[in-house]
Amino acid sequence: MIRVTSRYWLAVMSAWTLLVGIPNAGFAVEAGRLVEKDGKYVFVESQDPTVKLLMERALKQGIITKEEYDRAVKESEERAYLLQPSFKAWYDRGFNFSMNDNAFFLKIRARFQGRMTQRFRNEAWRNPGDAKNFPELLGVFGDYRANRSEQEATTFSLRRLRLYFMGHLFNPDFKYFIQLRGETGENAQAPGSLQLFDWNFTSTHVPWLNAQLGQYKVFFNRAQINPTASMQFAERAMVMDAFTASGLDRRDIGLTIMNDEEIYPVNYYLGVFSGNGPNFNRLGTFVSEGPTEGTAASPAQRNINANTRLDVDRVMLASRLNWNIIGRPGYGEGDLVYSETPQMAIGGGYAYNPAINTSTSNGGIGIDLANLNIRRQLATFGNGRQLGNGIIDYSTWAVDYVAKYRGWSMQGEYYFKNVNRHEKGLRLGNASGWYAQSGYYLIPRRLELAARYAYWDPDTNAADDLIKEFNVAASYYFQSTYDHKIVLEFSNTAMGTGGFSEGRSAPLPAGFGVTPLDAVGGTLVENRIRIQYEIFF
Amino acid sequence: MNCPSMPKMVWFAVALLITAATGCARLPYTTRVIADDVRVAVMLQHDVEPVSYSHPAQLSAGEIGAILRGVSLREQARLPLRWFDEERLPKTGFREDEVLALAPRLAEALRVAGTGERVYFELRAPGLNPRYDRDITAGWIAIQDSYFHIAIEYFHSQQPATLFSPYDYNYPTPRSAPGAYVLYFEPGRFWVVDPKTNHRAVEFNSFLKSVSGARP
Numbered sequence: 001m002i003r004v005t006s007r008y009w010l011a012v013m014s015a016w017t018l019l020v021g022i023p024n025a026g027f028a029v030e031a032g033r034l035v036e037k038d039g040k041y042v043f044v045e046s047q048d049p050t051v052k053l054l055m056e057r058a059l060k061q062g063i064i065t066k067e068e069y070d071r072a073v074k075e076s077e078e079r080a081y082l083l084q085p086s087f088k089a090w091y092d093r094g095f096n097f098s099m100n101d102n103a104f105f106l107k108i109r110a111r112f113q114g115r116m117t118q119r120f121r122n123e124a125w126r127n128p129g130d131a132k133n134f135p136e137l138l139g140v141f142g143d144y145r146a147n148r149s150e151q152e153a154t155t156f157s158l159r160r161l162r163l164y165f166m167g168h169l170f171n172p173d174f175k176y177f178i179q180l181r182g183e184t185g186e187n188a189q190a191p192g193s194l195q196l197f198d199w200n201f202t203s204t205h206v207p208w209l210n211a212q213l214g215q216y217k218v219f220f221n222r223a224q225i226n227p228t229a230s231m232q233f234a235e236r237a238m239v240m241d242a243f244t245a246s247g248l249d250r251r252d253i254g255l256t257i258m259n260d261e262e263i264y265p266v267n268y269y270l271g272v273f274s275g276n277g278p279n280f281n282r283l284g285t286f287v288s289e290g291p292t293e294g295t296a297a298s299p300a301q302r303n304i305n306a307n308t309r310l311d312v313d314r315v316m317l318a319s320r321l322n323w324n325i326i327g328r329p330g331y332g333e334g335d336l337v338y339s340e341t342p343q344m345a346i347g348g349g350y351a352y353n354p355a356i357n358t359s360t361s362n363g364g365i366g367i368d369l370a371n372l373n374i375r376r377q378l379a380t381f382g383n384g385r386q387l388g389n390g391i392i393d394y395s396t397w398a399v400d401y402v403a404k405y406r407g408w409s410m411q412g413e414y415y416f417k418n419v420n421r422h423e424k425g426l427r428l429g430n431a432s433g434w435y436a437q438s439g440y441y442l443i444p445r446r447l448e449l450a451a452r453y454a455y456w457d458p459d460t461n462a463a464d465d466l467i468k469e470f471n472v473a474a475s476y477y478f479q480s481t482y483d484h485k486i487v488l489e490f491s492n493t494a495m496g497t498g499g500f501s502e503g504r505s506a507p508l509p510a511g512f513g514v515t516p517l518d519a520v521g522g523t524l525v526e527n528r529i530r531i532q533y534e535i536f537f
Numbered sequence: 538m539n540c541p542s543m544p545k546m547v548w549f550a551v552a553l554l555i556t557a558a559t560g561c562a563r564l565p566y567t568t569r570v571i572a573d574d575v576r577v578a579v580m581l582q583h584d585v586e587p588v589s590y591s592h593p594a595q596l597s598a599g600e601i602g603a604i605l606r607g608v609s610l611r612e613q614a615r616l617p618l619r620w621f622d623e624e625r626l627p628k629t630g631f632r633e634d635e636v637l638a639l640a641p642r643l644a645e646a647l648r649v650a651g652t653g654e655r656v657y658f659e660l661r662a663p664g665l666n667p668r669y670d671r672d673i674t675a676g677w678i679a680i681q682d683s684y685f686h687i688a689i690e691y692f693h694s695q696q697p698a699t700l701f702s703p704y705d706y707n708y709p710t711p712r713s714a715p716g717a718y719v720l721y722f723e724p725g726r727f728w729v730v731d732p733k734t735n736h737r738a739v740e741f742n743s744f745l746k747s748v749s750g751a752r753p
Contacts, residue, residue, distance in 0.1 A: 090665055092695045093710070098666060105666055107704065166704035172668040175704050202706070216706075227708045261707075262699055330701055332709035340566045407563070444564045445714065480714035 051076070093483065094164070094537065105167040111229060113160035115532040119153040124497065124522035126150060131517035132501040133458055133467065135384040142359075142372045144387075144503050146517045157184035159235075159532065160228060162197070175202040177216070196279060197251065207260040215253045215278055218318045219269035220245035220349040221398035222331060222413055223435075230332035230482040232409075232439045233473045234489045234532040237454035239433035241381045243415035245318040245351035247394040248377040249277035252316065261330075267322040275316025275353040277377050282312045285357055285371050311355035311391070322347035327404075332482065333411065334439045334448055334475075335404035343404040353394040355422075358387050359502070382467075385459050386419060388502025389428050393420040407441035407448075427500045429461025437471075445480040449473070462499025464521075469493045483536040488529075495524040565677075568654060571646045578659040579642040581650050582677065592650035594680045596741075601647075602640035603748045604739055605631045607724070610689055613717040627721050630689065635660050635674065643678060655679040655686075664695050671698045673712075684731040684738035690715035 059069045089097045094109035129148030136145040161182040168175045179198035200214025217224055223240035244250045254273030261267050274281040286307040288297030297305040327343035335343070357374060378387055386392060395418040402411040414434040421428060439450030449472075456467040473489040497518050503509060504517040565582040572579045584590075608630035631639065639658055646656040657677045664670025673696045676689040697710035720737070722728035727744040730737055 088665060090695075092665070092670070093697075096666065102667060109705075164705065166702075168704075172666075172703075177704050177706070204703075212706075225707050227705070230709050261701070328700060330709055331707040332701075336709065337711045338564050406566075445711075481711050482709060 048076075102172060103170055105172070107164070107166050109164040109166070109536065111160060111162040111164070111534070111536040113158070113228075113532060113534045115157050115159045115234065115530055117153070117155045117157070118529045119155070120527045121149060121151050121153075122523075122525040123151070124520070124524045125526070128497055128518050128520045128522065130495065130497070130524055131384075131504045132465070132497065132499065133382045133384050133495065135379050135387070135504065137372055137375055137379055140372075142375050144517065146504075159183060160534075173204045175204065176200070177202070204260060207263050210258050210260055212256045212258070213254075215251060216256075217250045218245040218252050218254075218271060218273060218351070219256055219258065219320050220318050220351055220396075221320075221415070222347060222400040222402065222411065224250040226331040226333060229534065229536055230334075230336075232333040232437065232448065232450040232475065233452060233471050234487045234530040237435050237452060237469050237471070238382050238467060238493070239415065239435055239454045239456035239469070240413075242383055242431070242456060242458070243396055243398060243417055243433060244381065245349070245396060246273070246275050246277060246316055246353045247356065247383060247386075247392075247396060247417065248275075248353075248374060249381065251278040252276070253278070253281060254316070256318075261322075261328075265324045265328075267320075267324075269318070269320040269322075269349075271318040273316040273318060275314070275356070276374060280373050282314065283309055285309070285374055287357065311357075314354045316351065316353040318349065318351040320347060320349035329402045329404045333409065333437070334450065335407050335409040335441065336445060336448075336477065336480070336482065338407050338441065338444045339404050340406070344402065346399070346401050348399040349397070351394070351396045353396075356392050356394060358389045358392050382456075382458070383431075385462075385465075385499065385501045386428060389419075389421050389423070389426045391422040393422075394418070395420065407444050408439070410436070410438040412436035426502065427461065428502075429459045432457050432460060433467075435469075446477055448475045448477070450475070459499045464496040464498025464523075467493070467495045485534050487532045487534070489532070491526070491528045491530070493524075493526045493528075495526075497521055497524060565655065565657070567657070568651075569649070571649075571656075572642045576661055577638050577642055578657075578661065579639075579646050580657050581646060581654040582657045583653055584655050584679075588655075588679075588681075589652050590650070590655065590679045590681050592647065592652055592654060592680060594647045594650070596644055596647055596680070598641040598644045600741075600745050601643050602636045603745065604685055604687075604741060605636045605640060606633075607722045607727075607739070607744075608687060609721045609723065610692060610718045611721075612692065613719050627719075628692075630692075630720075631660075631674075647678075647680065650679075659691075664698065669698055669703045670695050680741075681731060681733060681738070683740055683742045684729075684734075685741040686731065686734070686736065686738045687720065689718045689720060692716065692718060 055064070055069055055072060058064045059066065064072075084100070087097065087099050089095070094107045097106045098104065126148055129146040131144060131146035134147055136147055137143065138145050163180040165178040166176065177198055177200050180194055181197040182194045196215070198214070198216050200212055200216045202210065202212045204210045219225055221240075221243065223236055224244055228236070241250070246252055252273040252275060254271055256269055256271035258269040259267055276282055276285065286309050289295065289306040289308040290297050291304060291306070323346055325344045325346065327339065327341055329339075329343035329345050358378060359375060375387055378384060397416045398413055400411065400413040403409065412435060415432060417431040419428060419430050433454070433456035435452060435454035437450060437452035439448050441448045452469075452471045454469040457465065458467065459465050469491065470493075471489055471491045473487055475485055475487045478484040498521065499505075501518070503512065506514075506516040508514065508516055563585060565584050567580045568583050569581040570578075571581065609627040610630050611625055611627045639660060643656055643658060650656055655677045656679065657675070659673060659675040662672040664672050673691045673694050674689070675691040676687065679686045694713075694716065696712045700709065702708040702710050722739050724744075724747075727740045728737055729740050
C-alpha cells in the first residue's frame, strides 16, 4: 500500500514558493491608450493632436531641433501619464478593476441559477425510500434516516448563488480566485447557507509548470472539472458526483502542478491534497476512545471518552492526463462556439485517497459521537452505501472522451472505484459507472438539444442496486455564451434498493431493533421536469 | 406519470442527434487564412447562403482604403430606444492606422477569393486587461458586380483573448454574439441598394472614379 506522508507536502510547498517568486517581464509604455467613450473603446494618443501637428511643422521648418522635439514629446507623454488616474474600472463579463500598470486586477462576478422542479415519484419512494445511496444523517450521532417523500412535488429553488472575486496580483501570471456559494437547502443534512467554496492562487509563470494552491476542484475527471455554468443539462448526472477523486467531494485543499492548457496539446495534472473535502482536513475527523489509550469508547460513559486522531499523516494523490487529439475541445459541454474544425480529446485520471473513516468501527452510526463531516459528504454525493464500513482506502479511475463539430458534441466517461476496507469482515464491493451524452445546436450558438444516459453500480457485490438515469434537455443561450441561458430538462431515474448497507439492512447492530429500512424493497423511480434560468454577470 | 420506456427514448434521442449531426454547415466557415497575427486577421469564409460573388476581384489596397475611410456606423439600439437613436452621431468605422493595416490584406484576399466566398476580417488591439482581453473590430466584405458589400459584426468590442477564463479555470469564454450595427457611407450617393441582395452597398466603381486620392 502506498503511504504518502506530510514530507511530500514540504517538497511541494517549496516548489510552489520557487514558482511564485519568478519575476515577470514588464510592459512597455505605449504612446496612447484605449479609453471608454459612450460604451466603446477608442485609442487616444497621449499627446494632444493640435500640439503634435504644430510640433511636427516646427520640426519640419527647422524652428526646433530633433532633440528638442523628442524631449518635448517625451515630457508631454510623461505629463499625460502622470495626470491620468492610476486605475481603470469597467464592466465586461463582471465588474473589472485594474491598476494602470496591470499589476493588480480584480473581476467581481455573480451567478444566479433559479429553478422550478416538478417531480413525480413512485410508491417505492414512500416506502422504503432511499436509505442507502443518499441517506440523511441526523443529530450529533448521525442517526441514519431514509429519504422518503410523497409522490408529487413542486418546488422553486435558488439552486446556485455564487459570488466570485478573481484576478491577478503583482503581474498577470499570479492569479487568485475566490468563490462563495449559497443555495436553497433540499436535504435535511444540508440546509442553505453561505459558504466558502474556492480560494486559491495559481502561478502561470512557467508554461510547462503551472501550479495551483488552495481550495478548488480537483483536476481528476471531465465532468467534475467542467463548471456547472457550462453544462448542457440543469444538473450533473448522479454518477458524475459519486466518482470524485476523494470519494467525498469534488473540492479539496491542496496543490496541483500542471502545464498550460492554452499551449500544450497534452496536459498533465499532478496534485496532492488533504483528501477530506472542502473547508476540512484530517485533524477534523476522529474516533472515540476510552479513558485508557487504545480501548474502545463505551456508550455508557460517552461524556468522558477521548477524541483520537488517527491516520492524520496521510494525503490524497490525484492525477490526470488529457490529450487534445484534434483541436482543443476544452471542458465546457456542448459545441457552443460552433467549431469549424473537428475537436476531439481523450483523458484519464487516477486518485488515491487513503484512510477515510466512514464511521467508527462499531458497525452502525448512532452509537458514537463523531464529527459527521465525512459521513455527510458520502451521503450527499450518493456514496451512502460506504457508510459504516470503518476505514476505507479509495482508488478511483476515470477515462473520458469528447468530440465536437459544427454544433454537435458527444462525450462520455467511465469510472471505477476500488473500495479497500481495512476491516474485511464487512460486506461492501467496489463501484463503477459511466455516462454518455450528446447534443446538437438546432440554431447554431443559440438553441441546443441534448440527451444523456448514465449508469451506476454503487456496490459491485450487490444485486438490484443499479442506478440508471436518462435526461433530455433543451437550452437557449441568449447571448451565445454560457453566461445567460434557460434550460428545460426532463429526467427519468430508476434506483435499485437491493444490496446490503451497514446499519440499514438486516442484520442490524445490537440495540437497533429488528426491522431494517429496506424491508419493503423495490425500485425508486422518478420523473422530473426542471426549468432553470441562469445568469452570470 | 407514465413515460415511454427508457430504451425507446434513448434510441430516439441518439437517432435524432446523429441525423442532425450529419447535416450541412449552418454558419460561414473558414476556407483559407490570408493573415493571422496580433494586429489583423483576414480569412476567406464559405458563405452558407447561396451567393455568387464577383470574385476574384482586383482592387488595390489604396482603393479599398478609400472605401473603408468612408464607412461610419452606429450600434443599432433595441426598440423603443431605436426610435430616438437618430440623434446619435455615427462613429468613424476605421481609424487611419486600422485602414493601413487592413486594406492590403483585404486586397490580397479579394484577389484569391472564390465566387462562394466572402472575406472575413478582424482588427485586434490589446484589451483593457491587455494579457487576456482583446479589443476587436470584425466583419466581412464581398464584391458583387459593382457593389462593395461590407458588414460589421463587432466594433471595438472587448472579447476574451483565450478560449477559457484565465482566472475561473476551464470556464469557457466564447465570443459573445455579433452586435447589430447600422452602417453609413460618405458620400451618401454611393451608398445604394444592391438589387440582387436588397442590401445596401458601396457602388464602388463610381465612387473610385470620384476619388482622386485612392492610392494604388
